[in-house]
Amino acid sequence: MSKEEHRIVKGQVMVPYELALGRTWCHFFDCLKEEKIMGKKCRKCSRVLVPPRSFCPRCFEDMEEWVEVSQEGVVETWVYVNMPFFAQELKIPFISAQIRLDGSDSGFIHQIAGIDLSDFDKVRERVKLGDRVRAVWSTEKKGNILDIAYFEPVK
Amino acid sequence: MGKAVAIIGTGQTKHGRRSDVCYPDLVRESVTTALQDAGITLKDIDGVVLGTMPSMMEGVSSTHFYFAEAMGALNKPVMKVETCGSTGQSIGHCGYYWVASGMADIVLVVGSEKMSEGDGQATMTTVFDPFFQRTFAAGAPGVFTMQSMEWMYRFNIPEDKGREAAAMISVSNHDNAMDNPHAHIRVRVTMDEVKNARIITYPVRLLDVCPASDGACAVIFASEEKAKKICKKPAWIKGLGFRGEEFFYGESDKAIWMSATEAAKEAYKQAGIRNPLKELDVAEIYNPFTYQEMIFYECLGLCPRGEAPDYVLKGTFKKGGQLPCCPSGGTLCSNPIGATGLIRLAEAALQVTGKAGARQVGGAKLALSHAMGGVDQFNGVTIVGSKL
Numbered sequence: 001m002s003k004e005e006h007r008i009v010k011g012q013v014m015v016p017y018e019l020a021l022g023r024t025w026c027h028f029f030d031c032l033k034e035e036k037i038m039g040k041k042c043r044k045c046s047r048v049l050v051p052p053r054s055f056c057p058r059c060f061e062d063m064e065e066w067v068e069v070s071q072e073g074v075v076e077t078w079v080y081v082n083m084p085f086f087a088q089e090l091k092i093p094f095i096s097a098q099i100r101l102d103g104s105d106s107g108f109i110h111q112i113a114g115i116d117l118s119d120f121d122k123v124r125e126r127v128k129l130g131d132r133v134r135a136v137w138s139t140e141k142k143g144n145i146l147d148i149a150y151f152e153p154v155k
Numbered sequence: 156m157g158k159a160v161a162i163i164g165t166g167q168t169k170h171g172r173r174s175d176v177c178y179p180d181l182v183r184e185s186v187t188t189a190l191q192d193a194g195i196t197l198k199d200i201d202g203v204v205l206g207t208m209p210s211m212m213e214g215v216s217s218t219h220f221y222f223a224e225a226m227g228a229l230n231k232p233v234m235k236v237e238t239c240g241s242t243g244q245s246i247g248h249c250g251y252y253w254v255a256s257g258m259a260d261i262v263l264v265v266g267s268e269k270m271s272e273g274d275g276q277a278t279m280t281t282v283f284d285p286f287f288q289r290t291f292a293a294g295a296p297g298v299f300t301m302q303s304m305e306w307m308y309r310f311n312i313p314e315d316k317g318r319e320a321a322a323m324i325s326v327s328n329h330d331n332a333m334d335n336p337h338a339h340i341r342v343r344v345t346m347d348e349v350k351n352a353r354i355i356t357y358p359v360r361l362l363d364v365c366p367a368s369d370g371a372c373a374v375i376f377a378s379e380e381k382a383k384k385i386c387k388k389p390a391w392i393k394g395l396g397f398r399g400e401e402f403f404y405g406e407s408d409k410a411i412w413m414s415a416t417e418a419a420k421e422a423y424k425q426a427g428i429r430n431p432l433k434e435l436d437v438a439e440i441y442n443p444f445t446y447q448e449m450i451f452y453e454c455l456g457l458c459p460r461g462e463a464p465d466y467v468l469k470g471t472f473k474k475g476g477q478l479p480c481c482p483s484g485g486t487l488c489s490n491p492i493g494a495t496g497l498i499r500l501a502e503a504a505l506q507v508t509g510k511a512g513a514r515q516v517g518g519a520k521l522a523l524s525h526a527m528g529g530v531d532q533f534n535g536v537t538i539v540g541s542k543l
């Protein structure tokens with residue numbers, strides 16, 4: 001059978017959502033506006049998690065204690081993204097990274113930027129696992145994750 | 156374990172771009188083949204289980220409504236289960252539970268996907284939370300690359316060595332797919348072609364990555380009594396395990412990967428397996444990315460941590476090696492996601508019943524099947540054997 005005989009019909013589904021942020025995450029984003037990165041500490045296992053949780057996933061206990069963590073940390077892993085897909089929020093190329101902020105016990109997902117990203121071979125020389133990076137803040141705060149504009153390598 | 160349960164029939168479509176059929180007809184193709192293989196009719200089926208990717212992938216919500224007739228589910232109990240990439244293992248487990256509980260004698264399990272009709276990476280991105288991580292998500296390749304980089308760094312695996320072993324996995328999976336009439340990608344590739352293919356998300360290149368496939372798979376589960384009556388050579392379920400971990404990426408250690416490790420441990424315990432590398436005859440591991448296949452070898456206890464590249468380079472998991480992995484060509488050569496984990500189980504069942512055709516591993520008696528789902532969050536394992 002030739003391809004012409006396979007009739008394709010185009011379709012699209014669009015649905016709007018209104019998502020409740022909840023108290024814990026609301027406080028996290030309020031603190032971002034003040035250029036503070038907050039985690040929550042579990043009184044049972046003592047781990048500090050960023051993003052903060054209302055309860056510890058491992059202990060199932062309420063997490064009540066807020067702890068400010070460092071704006072610097074170590075790159076645990078990263079990926080150079082140069083692959084477009086529908087509804088992508090960031091412009092390619094960009095670097096997604098898992099960063100262990102000092103004073104926290106989990107990896108924080110954000111982007112590494114502030115360097116020339118156009119040439120991958122140069123990026124590879126600049127960004128390494130185990131390197132230190134620090135938060136760079138957006139001048140205009142919107143109360144979302146991009147209030148931290150990106151993380152940049154610490155020289 | 157509950158009552159003994161066997162697989163008495165399997166059916167797969169030709170996987171690939173299947174714009175020759177609408178989605179329900181694709182599903183029916185696998186169901187009809189499985190019924191023929193088992194030598195039974197719809198009348199014998201007590202219940203039906205379906206699994207697919209999230210509705211964003213399908214463009215139609217709750218597809219067990221859309222496929223009810225194609226699965227022959229009129230006037231029968233129907234369940235839908237979905238766990239992203241591990242869906243195929245989850246629905247297999249669901250079929251097992253249903254029969255093992257004694258509440259059904261014969262259950263039909265169906266997994267399907269028509270990847271060519273939607274946007275796989277956009278769908279994967281909606282699996283991430285909407286506030287913290289989705290912004291930085293780069294579909295499946297992004298996650299699996301981050302995991303692979305972390306794993307190589309953790310175990311001091313030199314980049315060249317990792318690259319060489321991953322290329323070898325690509326070559327052997329592509330070779331294996333030549334023996335599988337259902338496989339989507341059926342071309343041989345060379346080491347040089349893999350190592351020089353276009354970069355997707357460094358160090359992952361085009362030939363390290365699975366295709367987006369259309370396809371369906373159906374598997375029929377039966378009680379001991381029915382299996383012995385209907386089927387000359389059933390594949391018996393020997394053990395199964397399923398584990399999940401934290402939702403937020405970065406919160407658990409993906410270089411060690413608790414969910415994959417513990418799911419396998421549980422399945423081995425039930426199957427009475429102490430040394431999987433020695434005792435298993437064949438394994439169908441969920442390998443959408445070559446590098447990730449190596450992490451699975453370690454998590455499934457087939458080699459020590461950090462040594463998977465050495466085992467790959469000495470040919471342990473190749474055709475003719477100590478434990479052949481993915482003689483079907485694996486997920487790397489066909490990935491209709493909702494079906495993929497069930498295809499692994501169907502292939503394992505074909506192996507232990509001597510029905511795997513050109514891809515048969517001679518004398519296989521004990522086989523492992525596996526799948527992984529979500530943002531590296533869930534893992535499922537099922538072990539089948541030729542003896543009860």
Ligand SMILES: [Zn+2]
Pocket residue numbers: 042043044045046047056057058059060061
């Ligand atoms: Zn805790």
